[in-house]
Amino acid sequence: MGKKKKIAIVIATMNVGGAQKVIIDILRQLLKTQHTVRLFVHEDKKENQFTKELDSMGADVVYIHRDDRVSWKSYRGLSSALSAYCPDVVHIHLDLIYAPLWSLLHKKRTVFTIHSQPYRIFNKKGISALFKMLMKRKHFTLTGVSQQISKEAAQLLKVDISCVKTICNPVQTVDFMPHESREKVVFVNVARFSPIKNHFLLIKSFKRVKEACKTAVLKLAGDGQLLEECRCLVEEMGLSDCVTFLGNVTDVYTLLSQADVFVLSSDSEAMPISILEAMACALPVVSTRVGGVAELVGEDNGLLVPPKDEVALANAMVYMADDAQFRYRCGEASFRRAANFSAEKIANEYLT
Secondary structure, eight states, rough: OOOEEEEEEEEEEOSSSSSHHHHHHHHHHTSSSSSSEEEEEEEEEOOHHHHHHHHHHHEEEEEEESSOOOHOOOOOOOHHHHEEEEEEEEEEEEEHHHHHHHHHHHEEEEEEEOOHHHEEEEHHHHHHHHHHHHHHHTTTEEEESSHHHHHEEEEEEEEGOOOEEEOOBBBEEEOOOOOOOOOEEEEEEEOSSSGGGOHHHHHHHHHHHHHOOOEEEEEEEEOTTTTTHHHHHHHTTTTTTTTEEEEEEEEEEEEHHOOEEEEOOOSSOSSSSHHHHHHHTTTOOEEEETTTGGGGTTTTEEEEEOTTTTHHHHHHHHHHHHHHHHHHHHHHHHHHHGGBBBBHHHHHHHHH
16 A cells, blocks of 8 residues: 555636546545545635535535636635645646646646647647646646547647656446337437537437438437527427437436437547446447547447538438447447446556
8 A cells, every 4th residue: 555645636617527527536536545635626616516516525625716817816825725735746627827837836746637629728828838847847747638638738748748648537337237128219418518519510410310210319418508509400400309408417327328329429529528428338429530539439339420520420320220239239348448447447547
């Protein structure tokens, strides 16, 4: 057993999203170890499903006010809290300025995780310069949630790929539950309604699917800025009787267990938690080939199509709908693959 450590996890916001889900899964595992763990959330507390889950876990969480604009006051608030805690190691998520700057000045062992496309993070000269300085420090480790993300980060920061570690997103694994046969073929998508998720593509593709497969239905879980526009598109295309909007779903695993195929139509991804959860529930996957998706979905457990290709996405969905045996084989393979991303395994990687 290694030395007991004081671990600080810093995240900029606890809005409902993939990075926040990662934090909760990792934190849940770390709380089972001998280590002392404190979560620093750099914003005022918001009431949502994730902050409620943190409360129910009994996690040690500190919420620190952050101004809307970058300010020294915001830095001092986080800096004082971290310095008072005096951690042995700091894990940083989504905070591009304050926690990395604290790491640069205090030289504490630090792991920074990239959760999205690197160009979204390092497109500002100041941020890029800060991370280039940090990459020269022995106490700092940069990680990507997929091999593709790590590769892109290394290229943008002009460092060797060996300088960027890959630690994949975790998933809570469950016991294998074979999916019951049913009259309808249920496609499910779990994603926020934002431009990058491209629900418009999915809805238009599903129109084609419905023409070829009358028993197909589509369930859309999530909320977001484009929800109402997507509702209107479904109505305009005459799909209201076979497309269901579920809103934010707290029990995602129950939803997935009642589906036949998981489908994702994103224009960009890093390492989608939604696909990992679908795999853990033994679902075959149809997805656009973006980011680290190809590291999760292969020929054995799903079908990948080019992004923004309405016809290709529809054809892949129809293929899944038409072949129940293929769906079942892919689902079994998904379940086996998910074991490689168990929360326990990934939490241990963060400790090494």
